[in-house]
Amino acid sequence: MPEAISAPRSPEDVRRVACIGAGVIGGGWVAHFLARGYDVTAWDPAPDAEDRLRRLVAAAWPALEQIGLADGASQDRLTVAPTLAAAVADADFVQESAPEKLELKRSLLAELAAAARPGVVIASSTSGYPMSDMQTAAGDSAAGAGRLVVGHPFNPPYLIPLVEVVGGEQTDREAVEWAARFYDVAGKSVITMDRELPGFIANRLQEALWREALHMVANGEASVEDIDASITEGPGLRWAFMGPCLTFALAGGEGGMAHMLDHFGPSLKSPWTRLEAPELDRALRDAMVDGCTAAAGGRTYADLVAERDQGVIDVLRATGRLGEATR
Ligand SMILES: NC(=O)C1=CN([C@@H]2O[C@H](COP(=O)(O)OP(=O)(O)OC[C@H]3O[C@@H](n4cnc5c(N)ncnc54)[C@H](O)[C@@H]3O)[C@@H](O)[C@H]2O)C=CC1
Ligand SMILES: C[N+](C)(C)CC(=O)CC(=O)[O-]
Secondary structure (H helix, E strand, O other), rough: HHHHOOOOOOOOOEEEEEOOOHHHHHHHHHHHHHHHHHHHEOOOOOOOOHHHHHHHHHHHHHHHHHHHOOOOOOOOHHOOOOHHHHHHHHOEEEOOOOOOHHHHHHHHHHHHHHOOOOOOOEEOOOOOOOOHOOOOOOOOOOHHHHHHHEEEEEOOOOOEEEEEEEEOOOOOHHHHHHHHHHHHOOOOEEEEEEOOOOOOHHHHHHHHHHHHHHHHHHOOOOOOOHHHHHHHOOOOHHHHHOOHEEEEEEEOOOHHHHHHHHHHHHHHHHHHHHOOOOOOOOHHHHHHHHHHHHHHHOOHHHHHHHHHHHHHHHHHHHHHOOOHHOO
């Protein structure tokens, strides 16, 4: 690892995290890092930020106690700094969660790169901007743009495990790897992307769903309640433990994804065309089939059915709906 970007600590040795921007997501990150036993320094320019942040952390704490705190974890290990420079001065990692405005992100990330200790990795919580567009003002060096990565969380970051990690054109590969390893050590579930996609992976999927939900509401085709129920009472129950690809492989019965695509492909062409989907050619079909075989990881059709059914029952029990579903 080149000297200029080697972090002051290995991901395993991080002690202090700086959280810049302490709203819904920044505050959620603060709660997560405190619960995992880190010292946290936060900074947010809003006059009421400290009060809001401490209330958010206190409200999250009972849930965090339920799922288990790390040794030494305490709300008392939160410091709210008076300036951005003070917040990052001793930080081993920086998580930026300021408003989703491109110019603001550009100048803030440049300021953070100038203020943080050499080698400290700086991650942005952005929910969609490519890092290549945000790192343009940080200077073309390992100490500048080279250490800026996206670390996209899900709300609330203290309960939803996923973080999507991706660098920009000027980001050093080592910074991406360091961030991915750090999030893993900090108890997150990490997907590291090797290229920038609009919306990353999960938001790209959510955006497709969201776009259609808005179309249906705008056209009076479905109510908000019906749209939400269509997910929470339907596919959402499966998605909590089995993704959309493997779930649809089961829709093909013992014939799996191959039968699913051969059977339903033609009838799905109409919605896919409306949504400007790619042509379902042989290569795409085979990639889906192979991907599902790999995702099954040796589990048989019967294994997956049993796992899915038990998972649905567990989710129903966990959400207090087991009685309703079995009545
Ligand atoms: N809300 C969500 O569900 C999710 C949001 N994100 C991303 O997290 C980031 C923050 O979003 P939210 O927490 O929802 O917004 P928010 O509006 O709840 O919080 C933003 C905070 O940033 C502060 N702020 C304003 N100017 C600032 C500056 N120059 N430097 C530092 N802080 C500043 C504000 O005072 C506010 O407390 C965005 O990039 C967003 O895309 C990512 C995943 C989910
Ligand atoms: C609404 N949002 C696009 C900011 C949501 C996310 O980015 C992730 C999430 O929590 O669903």
